[in-house]
Amino acid sequence: MMPALAAPRPFAWAIPGLQSLLELFPPFLLAVPKKKVSHSRKAMRSANKGLKDKRNLVHCPGCGSPKLAHHLCSNCYSSLNRAWKAKVRGGGNSESNVPVALD
Ligand SMILES: [Zn+2]
Numbered sequence: 001m002m003p004a005l006a007a008p009r010p011f012a013w014a015i016p017g018l019q020s021l022l023e024l025f026p027p028f029l030l031a032v033p034k035k036k037v038s039h040s041r042k043a044m045r046s047a048n049k050g051l052k053d054k055r056n057l058v059h060c061p062g063c064g065s066p067k068l069a070h071h072l073c074s075n076c077y078s079s080l081n082r083a084w085k086a087k088v089r090g091g092g093n094s095e096s097n098v099p100v101a102l103d
Contacts, residue, residue: 018024037045057066060073067073 022030054068056069058069059065060067060076062073062076065073065075067075
């Protein structure tokens with residue numbers, strides 16, 4: 001039949017249109033640390049990353065539970081959120097779902 005197809009052609013590694021095999025890999029695959037970070041170096045780096053005491057705790061004026069200063073109280077927020085969701089499920093009126101600003 002066709003003698004050119006019967007003979008095994010040598011496998012070509014080069015892909016036409018590709019300059020280098022590095023073009024196949026995305027660049028983030030090649031971002032690898034150059035040297036191993038030893039246990040001592042790692043411990044020295046993380047020595048100042050320990051947990052620190054919170055100094056900005058206050059009591060919520062609404063419910064009295066401790067919360068971070070200048071943050072929303074999680075206890076009050078969960079109760080308000082539960083109430084809003086119950087209202088949405090019960091009422092279904094989109095105009096009345098606007099949350100009321102808290103003081
Ligand atoms: Zn609260």
